[in-house]
Amino acid sequence: MKIAILGAGNMGLSFSKSFLKYELIKPENLHLITRSQTKISKIAEEFPKSKTSTFDEVTELDADLIIIAVKPQDFQTVAQNFRFTLKENQMVLSIMAGINIEKIQKSLKHPLVVRAMPNSPTLLGMGITGYTAADGISFSQLINIERLLNSTGRSVYLEEENLLDGVTALSGSGPAYFYYIIDAMIKAGVEMGIEENLSKLFVKQTMLGAYHLINNSEKNLDELIKDVASKGGTTEAALKTFEENSFKEILQQGILNAEKRAKELNS
Incomplete structure (x- = not known):
């Protein structure tokens, strides 16, 4: 060929x-x-x-x-x-x-x-x-x-074919969303006094380990979250902040806007 x-x-x-x-x-x-x-x-x-x-x-x-x-x-x-x-x-x-x-x-x-x-x-x-x-x-x-x-x-x-605009928004643009979240986590680590390279190591290895857990566990995402978020604990405090600020909805809306932009590129 x-x-x-x-x-x-x-x-x-x-x-x-x-x-x-x-x-x-x-x-x-x-x-x-x-x-x-x-x-x-x-x-x-x-x-x-x-x-x-x-x-x-x-x-x-x-x-x-x-x-x-x-x-x-x-x-x-x-x-x-x-x-x-x-x-x-x-x-x-x-x-x-x-x-x-x-x-x-x-x-x-x-x-x-x-x-x-x-x-x-x-x-x-x-x-x-x-x-x-x-x-x-x-x-x-x-x-x-x-x-x-x-x-x-x-x-x-x-x-x-119309699903490809959704694929563009989800996986085509997806790595950037992932990097964006990782960047926020690293910066939070620095703000807490952890040296930047060490903060990067903690975050990247956490992401890698979490990915393998998703792939190798029979539990769904809600169950995996509950495994980490004990009642009255540190994870629950973070998740409550995310929910109060509609973090999940904002992220979803961003992805939908990416799909909208993909459709606009064809006009």
């Missing part, structure tokens, strides 16, 4: 590394395309056996799969300025937030589009990606796409 990545930024490059790591593609069959001439040398250094180009240089695209990894706000401009024409049998995989399949098909004048929403832990091969496909894409083609996506972590096929 030959793959071209349109938009060789963080996500495009992390996908490329996963494909190469699991030998799903040969380095010489990978074409990395960026808008920025200044990034070419760095990309070429990182992927010495792969082809690197700027958008302006590409007049013909020799690839079985074209992955669109540009920012959604830039897609329309990029699509209007392509200097190549897609061939009938080429597959397109979009990892842009918000832009739906129909809009991609119209902009590229091409029917074979798969839309996916990964998240940043794909950088470590620990991401999760929701994806869906246009009509007319065969089962074998979809299996090939899934193999590629699974090299970056896990993937989940969604029958309904």
Whole structure:
């Protein structure tokens, strides 16, 4: 398989590394395309056996799969300025937030589009990606796409495309919410007199341990919370403050606003 990545930024490059790591593609069959001439040398250094180009240089695209990894706000401009024409049998995989399949098909004048929403832990091969496909894409083609996506972590096929905006808000943006909460906890530790690096250690190991408990316990989240929050204790004091300030509702509303923004990106 030959793959071209349109938009060789963080996500495009992390996908490329996963494909190469699991030998799903040969380095010489990978074409990395960026808008920025200044990034070419760095990309070429990182992927010495792969082809690197700027958008302006590409007049013909020799690839079985074209992955669109540009920012959604830039897609329309990029699509209007392509200097190549897609061939009938080429597959397109979009990892842009918000832009739906129909809009991609119209902009590229091409029917074979798969839309996916990964998240940043794909950088470590620990991401999760929701994806869906246009009509007319065969089962074998979809299996090939899934193999590629699974090299970056896990993937989940969604029958309904409109759920991808929710996936964008939940797991696509989700790591940032997680970091935000961790940052607040670390700063609370510092305020209590714990040295910053030590506070980071306590918080990160707590998060890691809690994650493994969720994965290995048969208890639900409410039960796990009750296991920590004894009546009249310290955890109960913290949780009461969260509830009094509607922390859970604020977090949920933030995620819903992220979904709303994902839908706006398509307009």
